[in-house]
Amino acid sequence: MLTLRIHILFLMLVCAAAVDAQRLYQISGVPVSRGGATLANGWCGGFNNPVISPADLNQDSLTDLFIYDKAGWKAEAFLNSGSAGHPSYRYAPEYDVVFPTGMQDWALMRDYDRDGVPDIFAYTGISNITVYHGRRIAGGGLAFDLIVPRLTYTYGISGVDGIFVNADNMPVLADVDYDGDMDIMTADMSGSRITLYRNRSAELGYGADSLIYVNADGCWGNIYMNSGCGVSFFSCKAGDMPAGSPAQAGQRDGGGTLYAFDYEGDHDMDILLADMTCSTIKFFRNDGDSVNPVVGYTDTLYPSYDHSVKMPIYPATYGADADNDGYADMLVAPFMSNNLYLIKSEDVKCLQYYHNDGPVAPLNRFQYQGDSLLTSTTADIGTESHASFFDYNGDGLTDIVLGKYGRYHGWPQLALYVNVGTIDSPSYNEVTQDWSALSVYVLSGAYPAFGDMDGDGHADMVIGTQTGELDYFRNAGTDTASFPSMTQPSWFGINAGTGAAPYIFDLNGDSLNDILVGGTSGKVRYYWNFGTRSSPQFSPDSVNTSLGNIYIHSVPIQTLEYSSPFADVEQGNTYLYSGSRQGAVAKYRVDQDSLRHGAFALVKGDVIGISGGQHSTVAIADINHDGYNDYLLGNARGGMMLFSDVYWGDGTTLPTAIKEVSTDGDEILAYPVPASTELRVKATSTDHYVTSADLYDMEGRNVATAVTNGGDTIIDLGGLSAGIYVLIATDSRGYIYRTRIDVVK
Numbered sequence: 118m119l120t121l122r123i124h125i126l127f128l129m130l131v132c133a134a135a136v137d138a139q140r141l142y143q144i145s146g147v148p149v150s151r152g153g154a155t156l157a158n159g160w161c162g163g164f165n166n167p168v169i170s171p172a173d174l175n176q177d178s179l180t181d182l183f184i185y186d187k188a189g190w191k192a193e194a195f196l197n198s199g200s201a202g203h204p205s206y207r208y209a210p211e212y213d214v215v216f217p218t219g220m221q222d223w224a225l226m227r228d229y230d231r232d233g234v235p236d237i238f239a240y241t242g243i244s245n246i247t248v249y250h251g252r253r254i255a256g257g258g259l260a261f262d263l264i265v266p267r268l269t270y271t272y273g274i275s276g277v278d279g280i281f282v283n284a285d286n287m288p289v290l291a292d293v294d295y296d297g298d299m300d301i302m303t304a305d306m307s308g309s310r311i312t313l314y315r316n317r318s319a320e321l322g323y324g325a326d327s328l329i330y331v332n333a334d335g336c337w338g339n340i341y342m343n344s345g346c347g348v349s350f351f352s353c354k355a356g357d358m359p360a361g362s363p364a365q366a367g368q369r370d371g372g373g374t375l376y377a378f379d380y381e382g383d384h385d386m387d388i389l390l391a392d393m394t395c396s397t398i399k400f401f402r403n404d405g406d407s408v409n410p411v412v413g414y415t416d417t418l419y420p421s422y423d424h425s426v427k428m429p430i431y432p433a434t435y436g437a438d439a440d441n442d443g444y445a446d447m448l449v450a451p452f453m454s455n456n457l458y459l460i461k462s463e464d465v466k467c468l469q470y471y472h473n474d475g476p477v478a479p480l481n482r483f484q485y486q487g488d489s490l491l492t493s494t495t496a497d498i499g500t501e502s503h504a505s506f507f508d509y510n511g512d513g514l515t516d517i518v519l520g521k522y523g524r525y526h527g528w529p530q531l532a533l534y535v536n537v538g539t540i541d542s543p544s545y546n547e548v549t550q551d552w553s554a555l556s557v558y559v560l561s562g563a564y565p566a567f568g569d570m571d572g573d574g575h576a577d578m579v580i581g582t583q584t585g586e587l588d589y590f591r592n593a594g595t596d597t598a599s600f601p602s603m604t605q606p607s608w609f610g611i612n613a614g615t616g617a618a619p620y621i622f623d624l625n626g627d628s629l630n631d632i633l634v635g636g637t638s639g640k641v642r643y644y645w646n647f648g649t650r651s652s653p654q655f656s657p658d659s660v661n662t663s664l665g666n667i668y669i670h671s672v673p674i675q676t677l678e679y680s681s682p683f684a685d686v687e688q689g690n691t692y693l694y695s696g697s698r699q700g701a702v703a704k705y706r707v708d709q710d711s712l713r714h715g716a717f718a719l720v721k722g723d724v725i726g727i728s729g730g731q732h733s734t735v736a737i738a739d740i741n742h743d744g745y746n747d748y749l750l751g752n753a754r755g756g757m758m759l760f761s762d763v764y765w766g767d768g769t770t771l772p773t774a775i776k777e778v779s780t781d782g783d784e785i786l787a788y789p790v791p792a793s794t795e796l797r798v799k800a801t802s803t804d805h806y807v808t809s810a811d812l813y814d815m816e817g818r819n820v821a822t823a824v825t826n827g828g829d830t831i832i833d834l835g836g837l838s839a840g841i842y843v844l845i846a847t848d849s850r851g852y853i854y855r856t857r858i859d860v861v862k
């Protein structure tokens with residue numbers, strides 16, 4: 118369990134030089150409606166490329182959904198609230214802190230050891246698989262322990278290598294040979310053949326509780342995938358392929374997604390396959406058996422008997438009993454990631470649902486039901502949502518404007534969610550997804566910012582674009598904002614770099630609104646307004662290209678980073694917030710003496726405490742007028758998430774899984790601070806006790822482990838040099854605690 122959160126922990130340490138993981142309260146009970154219907158999952162953040170796994174997460178014997186979205190690297194739980202014949206799922210944000218943070222690109226949930234608790238298999242980032250073992254903790258909650266950093270197989274007498282699967286391939290994790298343990302099928306390194314890694318756990322007498330693999334078949338079904346969408350059916354085994362074939366050459370452009378199921382109930386696995394360059398699904402019926410597969414019947418436009426899958430581009434197939442009738446239905450979603458401003462696949466209606474007719478011949482026959490199983494239940498505008506709070510109609514209630522980079526079908530737009538609630542009980546209604554007809558301008562992106570730029574008392578609008586320009590829209594309305602036309606494209610000739618993310622704020626206190634602009638440089642640019650209240654002036658030469666010496670970056674540093682600034686005055690001090698590529702929201706204290714040079718102090722590296730998904734954007738307001746901040750997050754998936762500094766009551770998720778080690782004796786105490794020869798860790802209540810404690814260095818390496826001596830948990834520091842370390846401990850209830858430890862010599 119201790120290693121689960123190392124990735125985000127050390128990201129925060131690099132950025133913040135301190136650990137501050139106090140989470141905010143996640144708000145999910147504020148109503149969001151569209152067309153008069155309340156959206157059951159309005160605040161889940163949207164979907165783009167959901168990777169779907171069935172699992173009973175809450176032990177109610179119903180099939181819940183574990184969804185990991187490739188577009189944003191975000192894991193979420195959706196609990197089954199439906200009945201037989203009536204699928205219904207509710208986003209359960211209380212699970213967000215449970216899932217491992219180091220997963221990348223795809224993750225699947227399977228109960229490989231058949232202990233009744235789901236486990237997680239995830240891509241490692243190095244073309245291999247990581248395994249997290251699931252376990253139940255006190256109260257029935259879930260926890261996941263990293264048990265296999267790199268899943269391997271053996272070959273020859275003593276050869277060992279990692280099971281190859283890359284970010285663009287979806288493997289099969291199932292008992293393919295029907296011997297009681299979980300096997301793995303995946304496209305090989307060339308992308309042409311299907312490789313079967315057989316689990317020998319059962320044969321060796323371990324039952325299902327081990328992961329012992331051999332490469333049993335490098336050419337499952339004797340087929341290989343051609344370039345384009347073709348598949349050939351003669352042998353692809355070494356030496357049997359025709360000259361010049363892609364498989365013989367050992368290379369093929371693209372990847373493949375696989376799904377295995379027993380189509381006709383004959384005790385062997387058939388497969389569904391999709392190719393990166395295609396929008397359809399192919400079905401291969403196994404006319405052999407579970408050990409010697411022979412591909413017979415093929416449907417290249419599956420299911421051609423009903424409604425063939427056609428999903429641009431690169432669909433993946435998943436099985437789950439969505440309607441609670443006892444039969445696994447078929448779910449289809451695009452596997453091609455929409456990250457980094459590349460809209461490659463459908464990003465709104467991105468989940469197709471096929472009902473399994475069940476006890477008819479053949480056993481599994483799927484009927485298309487539509488594309489609204491989950492996607493119609495959330496606020497989702499496409500790809501890269503950019504969050505803004507704005508009282509658009511002057512009624513004193515805070516409305517929401519979501520800009521977006523774009524959509525697979527359509528140009529960048531603004532979605533308007535009007536607050537139709539009360540002063541202390543907000544409720545949002547989606548009025549339009551093309552507010553002010555922004556789509557007619559065919560922009561390269563739409564990041565909105567609002568502020569009075571001409572001194573008439575009404576907030577104007579500035580749109581940041583992907584190419585770096587700022588387009589100006591003067592507010593022609595009075596109480597209700599109106600932007601009938603673009604007043605000035607490429608305003609003042611400003612080009613703030615790729616992915617311009619503006620925010621309007623009087624940063625220097627001269628009563629004139631300035632402009633802060635983030636983007637893919639990871640820095641924040643400051644455009645000082647040297648004009649007048651009615652006639653602003655900005656110059657590209659007047660910008661500090663690294664305001665406060667801020668550099669929002671991931672670890673390791675990526676080619677395209679991301680910053681999205683928001684400024685706020687809190688208790689007399691000015692603070693600057695920024696979203697990031699990784700999803701964390703950082704908070705800096707603005708130093709008025711360092712606006713043109715110098716650095717701002719970092720207050721927190723991760724204000725929210727939970728990633729809403731990659732490419733986070735943040736807006737802050739007090740939407741229920743209780744005197745505390747509420748936080749609106751946008752993300753790569755195109756939706757929105759809501760958090761608050763305080764608990765809202767019903768519909769709000771309490772933080773329960775991660776706590777900070779406290780220095781005042783609350784819950785867990787680590788002492789002495791600083792430490793020299795040893796560190797003692799203990800619980801301050803008789804209701805629980807410390808079960809483990811480990812110390813990590815700044816590179817994330819485990820450098821010391823606690824031992825129990827007379828009831829005390831003690832870490833020997835004798836072999837460590839002076840420096841900064843991180844303590845991660847767990848208690849008997851399954852809670853994780855972590856804090857910075859200074860070691861002196």
